[in-house]
Structure formats: structure tokens, C-alpha cells
Amino acid sequence: xxxxxxxxxxxxxxxxxxxxxxxxxxxxxxxxxxxxxxxxxxxxxxxxxxxxxxxxxxxxxxxxxxxxxxxxxxxxxxxxxxxxxxxxxxxxxxxxxxxxxxxxxxxxxxxxxxxxxxxxxxxxxxxxxxxxxxxxxxxxxxxxxxxxxxxxxxxxxxxxxxxxxxxxxxxxxxxxxxxxxxxxxxxxxxxxxxxxxxxxxxxxxxxxxxxxxxxxxxxxxxxxxxxxxxxxxxxxxxxxxxxxxxxxxxxxxxxxxxxxxxxxxxxxxxxxxxxxxxxxxxxxxxxx
Numbered sequence: 001x002x003x004x005x006x007x008x009x010x011x012x013x014x015x016x017x018x019x020x021x022x023x024x025x026x027x028x029x030x031x032x033x034x035x036x037x038x039x040x041x042x043x044x045x046x047x048x049x050x051x052x053x054x055x056x057x058x059x060x061x062x063x064x065x066x067x068x069x070x071x072x073x074x075x076x077x078x079x080x081x082x083x084x085x086x087x088x089x090x091x092x093x094x095x096x097x098x099x100x101x102x103x104x105x106x107x108x109x110x111x112x113x114x115x116x117x118x119x120x121x122x123x124x125x126x127x128x129x130x131x132x133x134x135x136x137x138x139x140x141x142x143x144x145x146x147x148x149x150x151x152x153x154x155x156x157x158x159x160x161x162x163x164x165x166x167x168x169x170x171x172x173x174x175x176x177x178x179x180x181x182x183x184x185x186x187x188x189x190x191x192x193x194x195x196x197x198x199x200x201x202x203x204x205x206x207x208x209x210x211x212x213x214x215x216x217x218x219x220x221x222x223x224x225x226x227x228x229x230x231x232x233x234x235x236x237x238x239x240x241x242x243x244x245x246x247x248x249x250x251x252x253x254x255x256x257x258x259x260x261x262x263x264x265x266x267x268x269x270x271x272x273x274x275x276x277x278x279x280x281x282x283x284x285x286x287x288x
Contacts, residue, residue: 014092014114020107022046022063031114036085052083062094069098070105079117091121134208136186137193145207145215150266152205152219157262162222165260166231167273168196169281170212170238172251188251195237200230215270227257254281 008015009029017026023046032039035050042050051059058080066076075097081089092114098107132144140148149165156163170192177185189212196206196214205217221227235253256276260269 013116015112016047016114017109017111018047019109020067022048025109034084052087055080055082055089066096066098066110067107069107071100074098074100074107082114090116091118093117137190137208139193139214140205140207142207142209145205145209145217146266146270148205148207149215149217149269152217153260153262153264153266153269155219155262156260160262162259162261164218164221164224164227165258165269165273166216166218166227167256167258167270167277168214168216168231168234169254169277170214170251171254171281171284173212176251191241192238195241196234199234199237215273222259224257224259231255231257252284254278254284256280 011028012030014031014034015026015028016024016031018024024043027039027042029039032042035042048056048059048063059082062076062078062080065078069076075095077093077095079091079093081091083089094112094114096110096112099109099111100106101108132140134141152163170189173185173188176188189208193206193208193214196216200206200216200218201220203218203220205219207215207217209215218227218230221230231253238251238253254277256273256279258269258273258276264272
């Protein structure tokens with residue numbers, strides 16, 4: 001009859017058996033390779049000692065949960081990160097089963113199978129990221145910006161405070177597209193997003209909500225004068241970024257600047273700011 005242990009050594013999944021203390025009683029070759037060791041080197045050592053410090057608390061908590069397994073519910077599945085011998089993080093889905101002495105209700109030993117799901121997790125995270133961010137600039141998109149604005153409005157209502165919002169439109173994008181092509185226009189938008197991030201604070205929320213339209217939520221600023229100063233800094237940074245790209249400086253920002261409170265909805269705030277931006281754009285045109 002074939003030895004089942006030989007089959008376990010051929011599997012790519014990490015397989016181990018261990019005592020309630022965490023000391024290993026068996027590991028297959030894949031488990032040992034993951035830690036750049038041989039099975040003989042690992043048996044008798046604690047798997048907790050193999051876990052990088054940043055992941056150890058989670059693994060220790062999982063071991064405590066395994067101790068709570070009982071004969072009528074002997075299996076636990078969990079997903080967590082771990083690190084290989086080189087410290088590279090990997091995601092695993094672990095299926096663990098407890099074994100009991102006849103008539104006993106305290107686990108005597110455990111067996112676990114770890115399946116590497118790193119690629120799946122990274123794909124899921126990438127999908128979530130793309131759903132929440134603008135693909136050109138990496139800023140949050142309209143949907144995410146609206147959700148964040150709604151959250152800030154609710155917080156402002158609970159805390160009886162106000163905060164600033166700027167609705168920005170890039171002046172000159174059409175000229176750049178016509179003169180240099182759409183790839184140059186995309187480059188301009190990317191440079192503009194960097195200029196905005198540099199002009200506002202880390203606590204401010206910068207999002208791209210359309211072709212050449214951006215919204216900045218400033219949760220800690222309710223002073224119109226300060227918002228105006230931040231906007232002027234953004235205009236200076238944008239002109240500098242465009243001049244570095246093309247040697248020209250015929251760009252600008254039209255802006256709607258408003259102060260929000262918790263009595264408004266996100267849609268109402270954005271509509272109000274949009275109207276203020278178009279008024280500013282018209283006034284700038286009339287002055288030119």
C-alpha cells in the first residue's frame with residue numbers, strides 16, 4: 001500500500017501537525033521549503049518562532065481560537081498573512097482540524113493545511129482600488145469622493161462644525177489637447193493632480209471627478225481666507241508644472257469655494273460648488 005506521507009510531500013500546499021503548544025510534530029516538504037528548511041529541522045520547534053514579528057499577534061490569536069475547538073465543531077478556517085524565510089508577506093487560507101482523545105473535549109493535536117491565496121488577494125485588492133480611484137491620476141474618483149463627502153457632512157452635523165470644499169476646473173486643457181495632443185493633455189492632468197496634492201495638506205481629500213474637474217474636501221478648514229490662500233498656492237504650482245512641461249504658462253484654475261455644514265447632502269454641496277466654479281470661470285473670462 002502506498003505511503004500517504006509521500007503523497008503529502010508532493011502537494012504544493014503547506015501541511016503541518018502540531019501540539020497545543022504550537023510545537024510541530026509533522027511538516028511536509030512544501031511547508032519546510034517555505035521557511036527555507038528541511039522537515040527534520042522544523043519538527044520539534046514551535047511554528048510561532050517562524051512567524052515574522054508583524055504577523056505574530058494574529059497567529060497567536062488564531063492558536064488561542066484553535067484551543068476552543070470541541071469534538072462537535074473540530075474545524076476552523078481562517079485567512080491571514082504570514083512571511084516566508086525571506087520576510088516576504090504571503091496570504092494563506094488555513095484549514096485546521098483538532099483531534100481529541102476518546103471521551104475528551106480538549107484538543108490533543110492539530111493538523112493544518114495552508115493554501116497560498118496571495119495572487120487572489122492581490123487581484124481582489126487591485127479590483128477594489130480601481131473601483132475607488134481614477135486610473136489616470138490615482139486620486140479617488142467621483143463615487144469615492146461623494147462617499148467621503150457624505151461621511152464628512154454627517155460628522156460635521158454631529159459635531160456642529162463646518163469645513164471647506166473647493167470645486168476646481170482646469171483652464172487650458174482644451175488648448176493643450178489641440179496644440180500638443182491628448183497624451184500631453186493626460187500628462188497635464190497628472191501634473192495637475194500632483195500640484196494639488198502638494199498644495200493642500202495631508203488631511204485634505206483630493207479627488208478627480210471628471211475630465212478636468214477636481215474636488216478638494218478640507219475637513220479641518222472653515223476659514224474662507226485660508227482656503228483662498230491654499231487655492232492660490234495650487235494655481236502657482238499648476239503654472240509651474242505646466243511651464244516645466246511645455247514652456248508655456250497659459251493655464252489656470254477656476255474654482256468654486258464654499259463652506260459646508262451638516263445640514264446639506266453631498267449632492268447639494270457639489271451642485272452649489274459647481275455653480276460657484278462656473279461663476280468664477282465666467283468672471284475670469286470677462287477679465288481676460
